[in-house]
Amino acid sequence: MDQVPCDLVTPNLATTADRKKGSTMGIDWRAFGEFIAEHQRFVVLTHVRPDGDALGSQLGMVDLLEQMGKQARPVIGSRLPVRYRFMDSEKRIQRFGPGNDCFQWADAIIIVDTGVWAQLGDCGRALRESQKPRAVIDHHLTQDDLGAAVVLVDTTAEACGRLVVEAYDACGKSPSPLAASGLFVSLAMDTGWFHHSSTSAATFDLAARMVRAGAEPSTIYQQLFERGSLARTRLLGRMLERMQTRHKGRLAYSEVLFSDYAATGAIPEDTEDFVQFCRAIDGVEVGILFIEQADGAIKVSFRSRERINVAEIAQTFGGGGHARASGATLPGPMTSACTRVLATVEAALGDCPPPSAAPGDEENASCSALPG
Ligand SMILES: [Mn+2]
Numbered sequence: 001m002d003q004v005p006c007d008l009v010t011p012n013l014a015t016t017a018d019r020k021k022g023s024t025m026g027i028d029w030r031a032f033g034e035f036i037a038e039h040q041r042f043v044v045l046t047h048v049r050p051d052g053d054a055l056g057s058q059l060g061m062v063d064l065l066e067q068m069g070k071q072a073r074p075v076i077g078s079r080l081p082v083r084y085r086f087m088d089s090e091k092r093i094q095r096f097g098p099g100n101d102c103f104q105w106a107d108a109i110i111i112v113d114t115g116v117w118a119q120l121g122d123c124g125r126a127l128r129e130s131q132k133p134r135a136v137i138d139h140h141l142t143q144d145d146l147g148a149a150v151v152l153v154d155t156t157a158e159a160c161g162r163l164v165v166e167a168y169d170a171c172g173k174s175p176s177p178l179a180a181s182g183l184f185v186s187l188a189m190d191t192g193w194f195h196h197s198s199t200s201a202a203t204f205d206l207a208a209r210m211v212r213a214g215a216e217p218s219t220i221y222q223q224l225f226e227r228g229s230l231a232r233t234r235l236l237g238r239m240l241e242r243m244q245t246r247h248k249g250r251l252a253y254s255e256v257l258f259s260d261y262a263a264t265g266a267i268p269e270d271t272e273d274f275v276q277f278c279r280a281i282d283g284v285e286v287g288i289l290f291i292e293q294a295d296g297a298i299k300v301s302f303r304s305r306e307r308i309n310v311a312e313i314a315q316t317f318g319g320g321g322h323a324r325a326s327g328a329t330l331p332g333p334m335t336s337a338c339t340r341v342l343a344t345v346e347a348a349l350g351d352c353p354p355p356s357a358a359p360g361d362e363e364n365a366s367c368s369a370l371p372g
Pocket of ligand 1: 053054113139159160190
């Protein structure tokens with residue numbers, strides 16, 4: 001087992017270059033191949049409150065490493081959300097905490113779907129103390145110096161899962177059926193089930209490839225979207241009731257209070273995806289959801305349609321993310337966090353025109369719900 005070499009010689013750069021998204025970004029996978037070849041035991045980390053892309057990327061990377069004859073452990077710094085447990089049917093994912101010796105065990109660490117300390121939670125603290133070599137594979141704009149020898153970031157990738165598939169290609173491997181299912185979840189969740197503006201023909205090509213490799217879209221959809229609790233729906237109802245608009249309807253926002261959980265029986269992770277309802281209103285350019293945390297801090301999620309870079313806005317509050325989807329955490333109370341954030345977003349909106357009209361709908365811009 002110890003002497004299985006990485007069979008990567010020439011990286012398959014065509015995969016990135018041929019994406020046809022008008023991008024020139026492409027990762028040279030040689031450094032990754034060398035990183036894999038030089039080590040035997042890998043911890044694969046991802047961000048806290050992991051989403052579908054984080055977990056799919058993580059499980060894919062573990063499968064790839066094992067196919068390369070390596071040992072790998074997927075580790076997260078917070079609990080595995082109920083919604084995504086079906087992805088880890090082999091119960092491989094470990095929660096980092098006291099007694100987990102993964103950082104002593106590993107020779108090397110691979111971090112997927114994040115490149116910032118704040119997103120690593122307790123794993124980040126252990127990682128700072130660890131001297132183990134590390135690599136980052138990510139598609140987010142915001143990157144800290146994590147001390148990684150290998151940093152492979154492509155912000156044009158619609159999901160980190162795409163980069164993991166490129167890693168398979170570079171190593172001459174293909175995802176197992178279970179990994180393909182996880183990587184399908186990566187793509188599906190980071191594109192909002194193939195509707196965000198990051199979705200391209202290449203997204204469907206990659207999804208088709210994962211289906212051929214064993215992913216079952218119908219089963220995955222049911223697991224992700226048709227297993228919510230009644231409590232979650234009641235919490236959603238409260239959030240929807242509170243929604244307000246500003247700035248001639250270009251900005252829509254709402255809030256979830258910590259007391260809402262006790263009142264509805266819902267749990268904090270139930271708020272995932274709620275922010276999309278803010279942006280779903282006709283004429284809205286920016287949707288914002290304010291979520292009060294147990295410690296009184298306010299988690300803010302931003303979504304924009306086509307003009308406002310919400311990663312930049314989130315960064316002014318110490319957060320980050322993508323141009324169309326980002327987040328930050330501010331000190332409470334709710335009213336002061338709202339005031340600060342809304343003022344910043346309104347300043348960014350300025351005299352922002354309404355989102356582009358749908359084709360054939362130019363005379364009546366108020367009906368233009370479709371992004372351009
Ligand atoms: Mn992602």
